[in-house]
Amino acid sequence: MNGLEDAWYHRRSWLILLTPLSALFRLLVLLRRKAYQWGLLTSTALDVPVIVVGNITVGGTGKTPLIVWLYHFLIEQGFKPGIISRGYKGKASQWPQQVRADSDPYVVGDESVMLARQTGAPIAVGPNRVDTAQALLEYHDCDLIISDDGLQHYAMQRDIEIAVIDGVRRLWNGRCLPAGPLREPQERLQEVDIVVANGLAGVREFAMKTSINTACRLDQPDQCQALTAFGAQPLHVVAGIGQPQRFFQALEKKGLSIDVHAFPDHHAFVREELAFDDDQPILMTAKDAVKCSRLGLECAWFVPLQVEPDPRFGERVLNLLKRV
Structure with missing residues (x-):
């Protein structure tokens, strides 16, 4: 906090x-x-x-x-259904913006790209909700x-x-x-x-x-493994979300040995911040993954959150x- x-x-x-x-x-x-x-x-x-x-x-x-x-x-x-969002922290020069799984999170916002990757839904973002919704309906049959x-x-x-x-x-x-x-x-x-x-x-x-059970490779998201597969090895855990302690505590409950690194919500990560000069794997949230996937990190994983x-x-x- x-x-x-x-x-x-x-x-x-x-x-x-x-x-x-x-x-x-x-x-x-x-x-x-x-x-x-x-x-x-x-x-x-x-x-x-x-x-x-x-x-x-x-x-x-x-x-x-x-x-x-x-x-x-x-x-x-x-x-x-289609989804609209604010595109918070997005730096687009004009709005609304259509969002795809490969969109730049720094242009349209990290949460909207995460939504696109996890749903495949038609998504539009912009500060004006009405304009954004109308743009979505113009381009998609929702x-x-x-x-x-x-x-x-x-x-x-x-x-x-x-x-x-x-x-x-x-x-x-x-x-x-x-x-x-x-x-x-x-x-x-x-x-x-x-x-x-x-x-x-x-x-x-x-x-x-909510539950977390698996981790997926940042560079190959289709390759996932159980969190328990990390065993007792120390892990770096980074989180730039609203309540990072909840993420950290969930990993600790899984019995993982973690070194935590909390960043502000919607943080714009740079490679140097995640260069820990050791061989410990890095775990992060799915929201942070959309920004970090372009940083060329080695042995980095993201943890999808399931809800019921x-x-x-x-x-x-x-x-x-x-x-x-």
């Missing part, structure tokens, strides 16, 4: 100094949403159903692997759109809202930014259609289990789609 996250999680007393700023942030968020509800700001409806998968906290909650699972689930049900994040992007109307929360940290101290991690007041969860908890679930929530939501989650999504 960084200093502010530590303060949120442990409810440090000095956060009370930020209360006025949080009250102002909360007011502005509520006024902005009311402006859309009252028609003062324009909200656009698309020609196909829209499922938004997001969260109300800053940082990682496991939203992206749930989107991968949801995409494959909807394909199995006969839908033709009958449904999954929006990666976007609970707070009210300019695009949605038919189903799914909020993903951390089953351990929950809503941290329950306060809005900057005195807490909330992008919106916690009452917002009462308005979404589905709440998925990454870990332990509360009342009216769907639990989502409560079986009732899929049923709930289908029932909601029937009402659209």
Whole structure:
């Protein structure tokens, strides 16, 4: 955790100094949403159903692997979904951008390339959700759109809202930014259609289990082995994600001997940062792999994350789609 996250999680007393700023942030968020509800700001409806998968906290909650699972689930049900995303940290000169498995993550964002590699889905990214969705529909025959994040992007109307929360940290101290991690007041969860908890679930929530079991070579992704095959040899583990400790702890629970190296979320890796001057293998997340695959690293592996939501989650999504 960084200093502010530590303060949120442990409810440090000095956060009370930020209360006025949080009250102002909360007011502005509520006024902005009311402006859309009252028609003062324009909200656009698309020609196909829209499922938004997001969260109300800053940082990682496991939203992206749930989107991968949801995409494959909807394909199995006969839908033709496409995915839109912000393309966060992407440096494209113009938007929207279509994303493929071989797209440059520094142009379109690392998470969107990871989604393309893990789903093969039609994907478009851009800061304007409506323009991005319309561009996707123009180039692809999709009958449904999954929006990666976007609970707070009210300019695009949605038919189903799914909020993903951390089953351990929950809503941290329950306060809005900057005195807490909330992008919106916690009452917002009462308005979404589905709440998925990454870990332990509360009342009216769907639990989502995550697991890591294999590692795949960075230079040959089709060559994978069980994590247990590394045995007791020491490993370098790097992570540039929202909650790197969760990744580190999961590997430790597998009995691996790891030297951890945490980087900021969406970090732009360079080869020198990963030159550890020893023969220890390097493990990393699938999101980091899309940026590191071009660095020419030797003996580097990425660890895919599998998720298993409560079986009732899929049923709930289908029932909601029937009402659209």
